[in-house]
Amino acid sequence: MSVEAVDPATVAADDAVPRFWQGLGLPGLADVHVHFLPPRLRRRVWEYFDSAGPLVGLEWPIRYRWSDEDRVAHLRRLGVRAFGALAYAHRPGMAEQLNAWTLDFARATPGCLPSATFFAEPEAPRYVAEAIGRGARVFKVHLQVGGFAPTDPALEQAWGLLAEAGVPVVVHAGHAPVGTAHTGPDPFAALLARHPRLPAIVAHLGAPDYPAFLDLAERYERVRLDTTMVFTPFFDRIVPFPADELPRLRDLGLAGGVLLGSDFPNIPYPYADQLAGLGRLDLGDDWLRAVCWQTAADLFGLTAS
Template identity: 75%
Template structure:
């Protein structure tokens, strides 16, 4: 395929992880920036992996995790693929755990230079204080999982938190969509209500908002600081359940070129090679400039990443 940014050859569709560097080198990028990567305390991560292994109610399908490796092995693999910036998204599913998770993830970022300092929160007493503490400690990205957390984004306890993130300009990756299993608080309507209250909120909608792609595309078009991440979208695993409508690819291209689509993967919790995420983006045939924007430039602008 070609565009104003030059050709993207067939071999740039990586079939395996060791081919990932060929993609970003072929695009003349310094590497990849992935805003949807999970690093968590080992005991919690083990419990999450067990939940996926059991195809728990919020998973809803067989999900054999490919990268059940040690923390050091997972960091080394990201580095080997050229992922030069990545998050450490943790998420609280009950009261009393978010502040401890933030201490762990922020410490992980201090000892992992490529990691964007990441944090989370839950609607509970004291939430504003520990979110402010996390920002003061350097947090540059938050994760909110409405499906797993089981709370509404408009919970009154969170109203001052969203206001603080807006004022500080710190984005939150929000799992707002119904996929893989919807709950009372997922879907475009609760998130749209949140944005109506906080129209300047910097937010990144995980998984492109799947399966409700169209209303989440519309929200990203309407609100200046709302973006989308590509996590799991366009992979063969995800497309069998919630295929992205081909007719909407021009809108996706426009949003990506406008800085509003960012690479996300869900590493390490993947039932397929990391390379499949990138191969799916290449197969969209939206052009080299779009791939450059999504794989690096949009996150680089948002997080002021070094260019070399």
């Protein structure tokens, strides 16, 4: 699959993004859910989305099918000051190589948080410790794609290392878009019962089980939720967020429990849709400031300069 040309319509739609954060008086945006992958894996992921594979389950035309250089440049134009390079392993024996690539990518890319991943395999504690030693500041685990339980015994020590080091891990723990035996609030709650100090960021607000994941974020001090894709017209058609839970989301966000996530570049709409959706919630400018910058700034030690 060849990389497509930059779409002028997408760029034009995203012109609204800098005005959004400037209007809030922010120095920019911090997006905890951005993907950069080695070229071969990136091609395979995009092909899987194109085919509407069984873990996607619906038509999903990726909007930002650009080169790494163009996507980094676009994030900078948007004012995304901090972002990850979230990769995730879908089989044994690949996480360590992914970590080498993503950590090197972050080293060469200002604004990129050094990122790493792991899989349920005996080697996980060793290479998780090595990645932390190399400066990894955020990890990504995809229980749906990986097909393993968060309580797999092979991961017990790895989770403990992250909890001890205070390094956040973005976890796709919810059922959306397609549930598996290892997704949903119950398996994740079992993990937190074993590791209550784990600094976890639940992707997609835990969709579709929003209330249950709000419960967990309220119960565990180090559990946060990211907004990835939620409140966009695309996601609202599939798993809309319940309006009666918005007061809890507001309180959690003001308390530092909600972070901006986008899933860039693997989204079928302009980046601006994510921010427009958050703005339509009418939860207040203080909430938007916390979600779009301040909570991540506190978590990762980001500065305004």
